[in-house]
Amino acid sequence: MVEFDTVYDRRNTNCSKWDSITDTYGEDGLLPLWIADMDFKANPPVLEALEQTAKQGILGYSPAPNSLYEAIQRWQKRRHDYSVNKEAILFNSGVVPSLSLAIQAYTEPGDAILIHDPVYPPFAKVVEQNNRRLIRNQLLIEQEHFVMALEEMEKQIVAENVRLFILCNPHNPGGRVWTKSELEAFGQLCAKYDVLVISDEIHQDLIFAPHVFTTFANVHPSFKDFSITLTAATKTFNLAGIKNSMIFIENPDLRKKFIAAQERNFQNEINIFGYVGTEAAYQHGDNWLEELLVYLTENIDTVSTFLQTELPKVKMMRPEGTYLIWLDFSSLGLTDAQLQKQLIHKGKVVLNPGISFGPNGTQHMRLNVACPKETLIEGLRRIKYSFE
Ligand SMILES: Cc1ncc(COP(=O)(O)O)c(C=O)c1O
Structure with a gap:
């Protein structure tokens, strides 16, 4: 059994989640339930593999070993x-x-790139910082879940001459x-208009049954021709600091262009701990992941029960995957700034402001439940107190 209940004091460990918020908000004693990393220790075999590497004592340049490719291939086959x-x-x-890199490889400055609204904030930033045109497609809500607005998407693709999604x-x-x-x-819509798809699948392993994850490139044999897949072991296994990720590109022409962009940017070498941690995680991670998913499900249930009984005005979108919960505060009638102010300065709890995910995220907050129950319950208590 993994001890997900253990509370570790992460303060003063130079971690973004706990240590950066005092400076950001000018407040002491804040409880962080924001950035997507977990307050759990990594799986022991991963830590042992990293320790073994450090013990070699010589940490020179190193290529990706064959055993890593095999571990990735087995994981993708077995899990997905x-x-x-x-x-x-x-x-x-x-x-x-x-x-x-993908934006640089496949588009030109001024080209239109489409993303959903709301969505992970760096999507918008990376488009804008590469001087491409950002187009946002608002997700709709049906039965308390986001669904894609394909009709509107088609209109946007045509009107803006979208090159990439x-x-x-x-x-x-x-x-x-x-x-x-x-x-x-x-995908059919993208194929119809020659829109390339970059599928960010970093949350692919964090799926709650009966939901089933589908790799975009695996939907139909032709989808491999106009898509690339980005993923990593770092989100699943709480290894974000080792900085390693994979890109799967089946189409040789797309692969050639991506490699050229990597070489132009000198971004084709990874640190040794990234390789070692990823391989160990995929090699030894199945049981740890299954236990994690059970624990996260319990935490999501805890939030659901708490909101229903203690804070019924705040509505949650129950996640089918990820350890993130989208909370709707709109019935409180507060602006985004007021919402943030009350949570931070009254409740002393840090969530991600919904508005940072796009205009459609107004009056929402994103809650990270990948923490021990004790921490989560204290966080929920603080959220409630923020609005008393
Ligand atoms: C959808 C998504 N993509 C990418 C990342 C970050 O990936 P990386 O740390 O490999 O850049 C995150 C982190 O939360 C994420 O949620």
């Missing part, structure tokens, strides 16, 4: 029924850096695990 070819697998220091699969912040048929309809 995706047979990825070895030559399709590339590495980079992170999914976000790969988004930037950055898809978040599964969706952060809404926790939607897009179904195969949703992805199929979305």
Whole structure:
């Protein structure tokens, strides 16, 4: 059994989640339930593999070993029924850096790039910082879940001459695990207008049954031709600091262009701990992950019960995947600034402001439940107190 209940004091460990918020908000004693990392220790075999590497004492340049490719291929096949070819697998220091490379590889300055609204904030930043045109497609809400607005998307593709779509699969912040048929309809639309799809699948392993994750490239054999997949072991196994991610590109022409962008940016070498941690995680991670998913489900239930009984005005979108919960505060009638002020300065609890995920995120907050129950319950108590 993994001890997910253990509370570790992460303060003064130079971690973004706990240590940066005092300076950001000018407050002491804040409880962080924001950035997407977990307050759990990594799986012991991963830590042992990293220790063994450090003990070698010589940490020179190192290429990706064959055993790593095999571990990735086995994981993708076993967990996602995706047979990825070895030559399709590339590495980079992170999914976000790969988004930037993909934009540079496949589009020109001024080209239109479509993203959902709301969605993980770096999608918008990476488009804008590369001087491409950002177009946002608002997600709709049906039965308390986000669904894609395909009709509007088609109009936007035509009107703006969209070249590329950055898809978040599964969706952060809404926790939607897009179904195969949703992805199929979305993909057919992209194929019809020659829109390339960058599918960010970093949350692919954090899926709650009965929901099933589908790799975009695996929906239909032709989808590999016009898509690339970005993923990593770092989100699943709480290893964000080792900075390692994968890019799967089956189409040789797209792969060639991506490699050229990597070489232009000198982004084709990864740190040794990234390789070692990723391989160990995929090699030894199944049981740890299963236990994590059970623990996260309990935490999501805790939030659901708490809100229903203690704070019924705040509505949650129950995640089908990820450890993130999208909370709707709109019935409180507060502005985004007021909402943030009350949570931070009255409740002393830090969530991600919904508005940072796009205009459609107004009056929402994103809650991270990947923490021991004790921490979560204290956080919920603080959220409630913020509005008393
Ligand atoms: C959808 C999504 N993509 C990418 C990342 C970050 O990836 P990386 O640290 O590999 O750049 C996150 C982190 O939360 C995320 O939620």
